[in-house]
Amino acid sequence: MAKLEHLKILLCGSAQFSAWRRANGGIRPDLSAADLGGANLGGVDLGGANLGGADLDGADLGGADLGGADLEGANLGGANLSEADLRGANLNWANLNWANLNWADLSGADLNGANLNWAHLNWADLREANLGGAELNRANLREANLGGANLSGVSLSRAFMSGADLRGADLGGANLSEADLGGANLGGANLKGADLGGANLERTSLRGADLRGADLRRTRLTGCSLEGAVLEGCQVYGTAAWDAKIDESTDQRNLVITDVGQPAVSVDNLKIARFLHLLIDNAEIRDAIDAITFKAVLILGRFSPERKPVLDALREALRERDHLPVVFDLATTQNQAATETVRILAGLARFVIADLADGRSVPAELHSIVPDMDSLAFVLIAEEGSRVHGQIEGLMHRSNVVEAVFEYGSPEHLLASLGEGGVVPAEAKSEQLRVNKQVRTRNEGNASLLECGCAES
Structure with a gap:
């Protein structure tokens, strides 16, 4: 439970609370389970505070300092967190449904299992953030920076027009294994070295995306747009690419068609890769060709x-x-x-x-x-x-x-x-x-x- 003294000072206003923080630098504010729904907390200093389980539904936290704060299980549905500092914050299982996180700094934040459905994360900094198991259905991540972020098992489903927007996002080295990115827009995104093993990329736009060295093993690329994409050096063992849109601008060099631990075999065409793998791995297919x-x-x-x-x-x-x-x-x-x-x-x-x-x-x-x-x-x-x-x-x-x-x-x-x-x-x-x-x-x-x-x- 929140300390009543800390809660009273916070409710006096952001300026007074921030002044108290400066005067009492060694004290960690305890606002756990506090009811702060709809509160005006713009620009407040809540860095390192304990807000676990707090109700911040619809609160205004624009520009607030929440770096290193504990927000595990907190309700931030519909909250304004634009330009907020959430670096290293603990947002495990937090509800951020419909939250405004445009321009927010979430680098290194832990968002495991968080609800970010319909959230606005335009231009947000999510480098090295943990989004494993998070829900991002219909989230807007246009030009967000997700370099090195963990998105393993994340859900980014829904149709193309209403799906997640990751145009220009930086997902270099990110873990997107088993992620659901069906219908998302990843046009121009950086996916160099990303782990997309087993991910759903059906009907996803990857026009102009950089996937050099990405792991696409068992990835579903059915109906995916790959015009202008760079697939050089990708692992494509078991990749399903039926009806994938590929043209002369798609870079398909050195695609590795064998699995990890097997002798490396590479080819320069995604659709031929599927055919060659069938020939190598399936005696029945070879018999069928004969x-x-x-x-x-x-x-x-x-x-x-x-x-x-x-x-x-x-x-x-x-x-x-x-x-x-x-x-x-x-x-x-x-x-x-x-x-x-x-x-x-x-x-x-x-x-x-x-x-x-x-x-x-x-x-x-x-x-x-x-x-x-x-x-x-x-x-x-x-x-x-x-x-x-x-x-x-x-x-x-x-x-x-x-x-x-x-x-x-x-x-x-x-x-x-x-x-x-x-x-x-x-x-x-x-x-x-x-x-x-x-x-x-x-x-x-x-x-x-x-x-x-x-x-x-």
Whole structure:
């Protein structure tokens, strides 16, 4: 409990209390659990005072000296602490909800578990402060200095527009492991050497932020804005970066994709880092890559509900020959994005089966990829009696297309006969094209060597 004498002097006014402090320098004011809600204490000298559990709700402490004060568990909700000196203060579990701490000096302060929701901390000095476990939802930390601060487990959640504002903040070397920074604005922030392991940075803005040497292991960067960010030397083991916005201005050099204690492997691209780590660490992924490379067959066509039996027959015929069917159904879409997706999938396949259905299907997609992918085999199938589109006939002379269109009378006929009538020729064509490509590559390499030799002579 507060000493009544100390409380009476304080309530006489800031000037009188400060004068008493100067005259009695050895006395530590005891104002613990005092009711000071709404009090006008602007500029008062409360350095080193015991204010543990005090009620300072809505109090005016603007410019006050609270350096080294004990404010553990104090209620400072809505208080004005702008430009206050709180260096080294104990604010464990204090309530600072809606408090005004603009320009306040909180360097070295202990804010463990404090409630700073909606608090204003613009330009505040929080260097080396302990904010472990603090709540900072919707707090405004614009250009706050958080260099070396501990923010382990801190919550800075909420959507981008209403999330915490840490633009230009200094978080160099800060501990943000497991912190929730989803939707926060860290544009231009200094995060050099920061520990962001396991942190949530989904939809966070890190435009122009400096993350050199930061620990991003197991960090969630989904939907994060990284344009102009510096990621040089970051640890990115287990980092999730789906839909992260990265452009040519993002510095991605020397990203370490292996965990601590493992041989260091680095790469210069965040999205490639994820892929390489999967290859290194996951035998199933390697097997899947092998399966795609040697077994995948792209089935291209328009498979409306009534034609699903045809698709099922195609899949089964391929499985019987140990192939992996990959289906791209064009029944409901036809645009530039679809054509580009077809091109990507075709590039991964051993060969392509294009179902022409009534003779009018998929000519645009075929004309887009057949001439450009001369090392990929194509087999064309159609229902018996179909009128083959003129554009399709124009492709039949190409060296990477199986000579005859395979015609089927029913799904059952397709299942029974596709192996010998379409798959076997496609496999042979695929192997022939592969060998031809190897020969061309070798001949081109030899030609280059001869040219170099001539140039030297």
